[in-house]
Amino acid sequence: MSYPQAYPEPAPAARSNRVYTNFAVYKGGAAMNFKVIKPSWEYRADGALAMKDAGVALLEFAPAQQGSGTAPGERRYDWENKTNIALSPAELGDLIDIIGGGGAGKNIYHDPNKGRAGEGTEGKSLSMNPGTRGVKEVYLNLMHKVRGQPDKKVSVSLSAGEMVVLRRLSEYVIPYLLGFDEIFQYDGGADAGPSDGLGADWARPISNDAAPVAMPTSAPF
Incomplete structure (x- = not known):
């Protein structure tokens, strides 16, 4: 399948197998x-391939710039001042449950420095709540606290259509975040490897059925 090119095709030596995509609200x-961050892999001592870290879904929030207008075409967002949170597959399950009408709201808390120096000095809290006005919608509220700095708080509401898209995307990517697709793709050959590029000459052609890929390659929990 061919795709329209926004930029001239690079020379073979300059090409990358990275693919950038996202769903924006x-x-x-x-x-x-x-966005999606793929799982990472490593070879064990017996030569078997094992998952090192599961993949995550990355939610990035950016506040609207002051004075940017209220009409859709006039809005501008401060992505340089964005904040984010990385959701594990199980936490994505919580999001799917809320979108599907699974009762009361849920709250997810992350300490980016947990288990390291600085533990307890920073925290990210994502609350997911269904609408209360009889309208089918979900509110996502992210609070980012860093000791000694002003709190960052940003909120986004999801319409019925946006909820459908986010639920379908989440349900689709969870098996890939857990690496189950590799059970059927990896044959254990000398040059074989998973979809993050491990292995000598391994490569999988991109198709409409390929797992979604996005960067960055590490999770800012």
Whole structure:
């Protein structure tokens, strides 16, 4: 399948197998990006391939710039001042449950420095709550606290259509975040490797059925 090119095709030596994609939600007060970070892999002493870290879904939030206008085409967002949170597959399950009408809201808390120096000095809290006005919607509220700095708080509401898209994306990517696709793709050959590029000459052609890929390659929990 061919794709329209926004830029001239690079020379073979300069090409990359990275693919960038995201699902964006734009609202009057803030915008949100939904991205995917693939799992990482390593070879064990017996030569078997094992997952090192599961993949995550990255939610990025950016506040609207002051004075950027209220009409959709006039809005501008401060992505340089964005904040984010990385959701594990199980936490994505919580999001799917809320979107599907699974009762009361849920809250997810992350300490980016947990188990390291600085533990307890920073925290990210994502609350997910269904609408209360009889309208089918979900509110995502992210609070980012760093000791000695002003708190960052940003909120995005999801419409019925946005909820459907986010739920379908989440359900689709969870098996890939857990690496189950590699059970059927990896044959254990000398040059074989998983979809993050491990292995000598291994490569999988990109198709419409390929797992979604996005960068960055590390999770800012």
